[in-house]
Amino acid sequence: MPDYEKEELGTDLNPGILISDHTIAKVASRQSAQSKRIGAKKEAVESQVDIDKMDNGDSSSLSSGNGLEPTPTAGNELEVTPTSDKIIVSFSDDDPENxxxxxxxxxxxxxxxxxxxxxxxxxxxxxxxxxxxxxxxxxxxxxxxxxxxxxxxxxxxxxxxxxxxxxxxxxxxxxxxxxxxxxxxxxxxxxxxxxxxxxxxxxxxxxxxxxxxxxxxxxxxxxxxxxxxxxxxxxxxxxxxxxxxxxxxxxxxxxxxxxxxxxxxxxxxxxxxxxxxxxxxxxxxxxxYGPVLLKRRAQKMRKESGNDKIVAPIELEKEDWRHVVSKVLxxxxxxxxxxxxxxxxxxxxxxxxxxxxxxxxxxxxxxxxxxxxxxxxxxxxxxxxxxxxxxxxxxxxxxxxxxxxxxxxxxxxxxxxxxxxxxxxxxxxxxxxxxxxxxxxxxxxxxxxxxxxxxxxxxxxxxxxxxxxxxxxxxxxxxxxxxxxxxxxxxxxxxxxxxxxxxxxxxxxxxxxxxxxx
Missing domain, CATH: 1.20.1250.20 (MFS general substrate transporter like domains)
Structure with missing residues (x-):
């Protein structure tokens, strides 16, 4: 992964795991701080790969045969390394806030x-x-x-x-x-x-x-x-x-x-x-916008529990001015x-x-x-x-x-x-x-x-x-x-x-x- 792709992610994430705006891991909304493994659907891994490739100007593997749907790049489970140890909040299928x-x-x-x-x-x-x-x-x-x-x-x-x-x-x-x-x-x-x-x-x-x-x-x-x-x-x-x-x-x-x-x-x-x-x-x-709603949920959960490891997928990206100017805008x-x-x-x-x-x-x-x-x-x-x-x-x-x-x-x-x-x-x-x-x-x-x-x-x-x-x-x-x-x-x-x-x-x-x- 090129260096400027890594700049979009926090340094405490395993660089081999790419997560971004619309990665929503399918886990229970209130996992304990000791959780080390998060079950996810394939979108949880696909999406950041797509985003980073697009941000690099590389659309060669953004999609599958029909040119639209992301190509799976990993298995159905996302391993969280001890250095990252994040608890990713998500929407459940019947979540009223979704x-x-x-x-x-x-x-x-x-x-x-x-x-x-x-x-x-x-x-x-x-x-x-x-x-x-x-x-x-x-x-x-x-x-x-x-x-x-x-x-x-x-x-x-x-x-x-x-x-x-x-x-x-x-x-x-x-x-x-x-x-x-x-x-x-x-x-x-x-x-x-x-x-x-x-x-x-x-x-x-x-x-x-x-x-x-x-x-x-x-x-x-x-x-x-x-x-x-x-x-x-x-x-x-x-x-x-x-x-x-x-x-x-x-x-x-x-x-x-x-x-x-x-x-x-x-x-x-x-x-x-x-x-x-x-x-x-x-x-x-x-x-x-789902990612922003999840961010607000994560902020509320951190405030209530005092656990700073609770994050929303969108918070795994840097939000400094360089990222906003070079990537977002x-x-x-x-x-x-x-x-x-x-x-x-x-x-x-x-x-x-x-x-x-x-x-x-x-x-x-x-x-x-x-x-x-x-x-x-x-x-x-x-x-x-x-x-x-x-x-x-x-x-x-x-x-x-x-x-x-x-x-x-x-x-x-x-x-x-x-x-x-x-x-x-x-x-x-x-x-x-x-x-x-x-x-x-x-x-x-x-x-x-x-x-x-x-x-x-x-x-x-x-x-x-x-x-x-x-x-x-x-x-x-x-x-x-x-x-x-x-x-x-x-x-x-x-x-x-x-x-x-x-x-x-x-x-x-x-x-x-x-x-x-x-």
């Missing part, structure tokens, strides 16, 4: 609040789109490239935020990170409503985007925390992805009607009101670079996401310039994308029922994660491609406005199918590190979403005669 055993009501409350946080984030991403002409007029700015900046810089915040939130939530828990980020988001949303000039608005939107990135990253990890089976986890992720689709569609509607009727600043005040309403239930959400970046599964999934998601945000610049040229829509009416055209997303969810459930029957019949193909998740992305690709050509060829005065609007339905179907498939695939593949995988996906696609709208700025459309008002 998030997997929570009641469905409690899980649904956690999921509901998480989705509300996601909606805050995604709605906010589109609030500036139909306000641009109004704050441009107030600030005396006419450059279309400059007016795009509040939306693009918000998405740039989406690039930076996940690099911190994903791994930090895996180190310190989901709740504290989520609450901090949400307060940060609310503060800069208020600042956006009070911006004195365009430069300030751009900076405030950038900072707002950093805070808004948290739920996009953490909710995937939360689903992995509370839903054990791939089926229930997949349904939770489907709801999450629906929120990420509807949110950006709602933003232009809100700003399109509020900006002309009241003031462009009220678009952000509405966002702040929504954030305030979400903050109260967010504070009531319990921590869901860089994990999403290393996953993106060294994990082909993450890399190519992120590239596909990034392209699709970037095209979605190009529509924020393209739709006004199509529906305002050609068809004479008001900004509010133009915002409503995004609803067709949401309608398409509604059609995608039954398609997901239909495929889920097929895989469920196949598992019951012990079909060989369903044992592969690729076959359970990726066919939906394959189905979504043609929908996405057709929608782009549909919009491009039908947006002209001689064609009724409803025809290009209907292209949004196909776009919504394709967009959501692709996202549900690939994000579920990443969560299933990395489970305990789902938040870091989601961080890599969020950062990469947000970078595309930040840059590609400039390719759709009005000057580009001037070369397309049928998109220029006569």
């Amino acid at each position: 998030p997997y055993t929570w009641s469905m009501t409690k899980k649904m409350f956690v999921l509901f609040v998480s989705i509300c946080c996601v909606m805050n984030s995604t709605v906010s991403s589109g609030l500036a789109s139909n306000s641009a002409s109004f704050y441009g007029r107030e600030f005396g700015v006419t450059s279309n490239a400059l007016l795009i900046l509040p939306t693009s810089l918000f998405l740039l915040g989406y690039v930076i935020g996940p690099v911190f939130y994903g791994p930090m939530s895996e180190q310190y828990g989901r709740k504290y990170v989520s609450v901090f980020a949400f307060i940060f988001f609310a503060i800069w949303t208020m600042a956006s409503a009070l911006a004195p000039n365009l430069a300030a608005l751009v900076v405030f939107r950038f900072l707002c985007g950093i805070g808004a990135a948290c739920p996009i990253v953490v909710v995937g990890g939360t689903c992995a925390d509370i839903f054990k089976s791939p089926a229930s986890r997949g349904r939770g992720m489907a709801i999450f992805m629906g929120a990420t689709t509807f949110g950006p569609c709602a933003g232009p509607v809100i700003s399109g009607y509020i900006s002309p009727a009241l003031n462009w600043r009220w678009s952000f005040w509405v966002g702040l009101i929504f954030a305030g309403a979400t903050m109260v239930p967010l504070l009531l959400v319990p921590e869901t 860089t994990r999403p970046i290393r996953m993106f670079i060294f994990e082909p599964l993450v890399l190519f999934s992120c590239l596909y998601l990034s392209f699709v996401y970037g095209v979605f945000y190009m529509l924020f610049q393209a739709y006004p040229k199509v529906y305002v310039n050609i068809y004479g829509f008001s900004l509010g009416q133009e915002g409503l055209t995004f609803i067709s994308i949401g309608v398409g997303a509604c059609f995608a969810i039954p398609m997901y459930l239909w495929w889920d029922s097929i895989t469920k029957k196949a598992r019951a019949q012990n079909k060989e193909w369903v044992q592969q994660e690729e076959m359970r998740r990726l066919p939906l992305a394959c189905a979504g690709g043609p929908f996405f491609m057709v929608s782009c050509f549909w919009l491009g060829w039908s947006a002209r005065e001689s064609v009724h406005w409803a025809v290009p609007v209907c292209s949004g339905i196909f776009f919504g179907v394709g967009y959501l199918l692709i996202f549900m498939a690939l994000l579920n695939y990443l969560v299933d593949a990395y489970k305990i590190f789902a938040a870091s995988a989601m961080a890599a996906a969020s950062a990469s696609r947000s970078l595309f979403g930040c840059v590609l709208p400039f390719a759709a700025r009005p000057s580009k459309f001037e070369n397309m005669p049928h998109l220029v008002t006569a």
Whole structure:
């Protein structure tokens, strides 16, 4: 084992035994201090090997034949040497503190609040789109490239935020990170409503985007925390992805009607009101991350018994600043670079996401310039994308029922994660491609406005199918590190979403005669 791998572990551990975040030894929760041997399932040894290899950029043996499940590296028992002599706390199968055993009501409350946080984030991403002409007029700015900046810089915040939130939530828990980020988001949303000039608005939107990135990253990890089976986890992720689709569609509607009727600043005040309403239930959400819950249990047991040898698996790692910076915060970046599964999934998601945000610049040229829509009416055209997303969810459930029957019949193909998740992305690709050509060829005065609007339905179907498939695939593949995988996906696609709208700025459309008002 390389020296810098050893740095992640305490020196009193046998270096041949690697234990980390999600190693949960299957032992009784209250063993005596004299215990020398701990029974464990194979995950107890597999997981740290996986983590250290990933932290080294070595993904060659992270998985077995299907590319997802860890390869066993030791027997079923973990020998604790006299020098380590640790008592590792764990969850029992029916432990009420284990998030997997929570009641469905409690899980649904956690999921509901998480989705509300996601909606805050995604709605906010589109609030500036139909306000641009109004704050441009107030600030005396006419450059279309400059007016795009509040939306693009918000998405740039989406690039930076996940690099911190994903791994930090895996180190310190989901709740504290989520609450901090949400307060940060609310503060800069208020600042956006009070911006004195365009430069300030751009900076405030950038900072707002950093805070808004948290739920996009953490909710995937939360689903992995509370839903054990791939089926229930997949349904939770489907709801999450629906929120990420509807949110950006709602933003232009809100700003399109509020900006002309009241003031462009009220678009952000509405966002702040929504954030305030979400903050109260967010504070009531319990921590869901198992390793952190075990750490709290170990701390309580040490305090009650006075036995310092009682530890949680996550406490076997060093927590100094060097470890946090070199290992924890860089994990999403290393996953993106060294994990082909993450890399190519992120590239596909990034392209699709970037095209979605190009529509924020393209739709006004199509529906305002050609068809004479008001900004509010133009915002409503995004609803067709949401309608398409509604059609995608039954398609997901239909495929889920097929895989469920196949598992019951012990079909060989369903044992592969690729076959359970990726066919939906394959189905979504043609929908996405057709929608782009549909919009491009039908947006002209001689064609009724409803025809290009209907292209949004196909776009919504394709967009959501692709996202549900690939994000579920990443969560299933990395489970305990789902938040870091989601961080890599969020950062990469947000970078595309930040840059590609400039390719759709009005000057580009001037070369397309049928998109220029006569």
